[in-house]
Amino acid sequence: MAYYPEPVARLIEALQKLPGIGPKTAQRLTFFLLKRPPEEVTALGEAIVRVKAQIVNCSVCFNVTEEDPCRICTDPARDGKSLCVVEEPNDLLALERTGLHRGRYHVLLGALSPLDGIGPEDLRVRELLARVETQPVDEVILATNPNVEGEATAIYLAKLLRPLVGRVTRIARGLPVGGDLEYADEVTLGKSLEGRKEMG
């Protein structure tokens, strides 16, 4: 005899497709929404519908954007000869927050992961090669994640890019600022030794 009204059941089901949300959390969120003011709930629902309707991937760099090409690709103040390659739009935003990269970006929309069946053709690799072939690029900075997939992607791209671009660089791996040497894992500590620099 236990049943959910159909709209409740449908929402619980839809929420379960989100990462990290199981049946219990989906149920909790649904009953939470049922208790909230209608305008707040409608705002959330419409924000979800709109984000998909209004946001596209930039046809040049594949960052998320409302206008195509995106604001970074069309900004004349950004240096088109320096391309920073990242896996996802949030990586781009994290780098933008540092304010240190004055060039443009290329978002792969993923990383190589043979175990998940993700190969180069699933990423924006062809488009990256086309970019460096059709416009002058002095440096490609490979800023994929410092994990297995990100490293594999960087190594793969470096091989393809070296014949086409003057400098192909990889962001530094090492001890995080404010971190503690004692608690660093061996791989990070090893990378930080390898990457050591003369003191100025």
Added chain:
Amino acid sequence: MAYYPEPVARLIEALQKLPGIGPKTAQRLTFFLLKRPPEEVTALGEAIVRVKAQIVNCSVCFNVTEEDPCRICTDPARDGKSLCVVEEPNDLLALERTGLHRGRYHVLLGALSPLDGIGPEDLRVRELLARVETQPVDEVILATNPNVEGEATAIYLAKLLRPLVGRVTRIARGLPVGGDLEYADEVTLGKSLEGRKEMG
């Protein structure tokens, strides 16, 4: 220079109003949605808008329902003389799954919590009293949660209901089935001793 396109920023903000979802998770969910097929994302957004538009609280028992009064309140096979009082609609559903309560329900839509400023006037207490005054009720089962707020609510309601109803009962507290005596907390173990029954 770091910015989110406006629809992205708006969704991240809206998601943060959900319980247990902070800025990082909201960002992760938003970028997850941007990578999903449009029909899946639209289905989620519309499910949220619809749940609020199509679901109301039953005007008799305050359970969530598409039709008012709800299916349990209008089901002639359910015993209107036995009322089970719960805090939230999910509690009702949990009880329905046991299949053991053949009466009807009353959903308080909360529990007394002076620290959060939730008093009897914020719950459906007045409506509960009106129900037992205007229709014959033999038993009210207080099935609020076995925590501080639920106990306080049960004690408060019992006091109000005793002059009006033949039997006012409280669901049993004791060791969970499949549990281990050694690991039970003292309060639960105490309750399970107090509530002991003659073996049949």
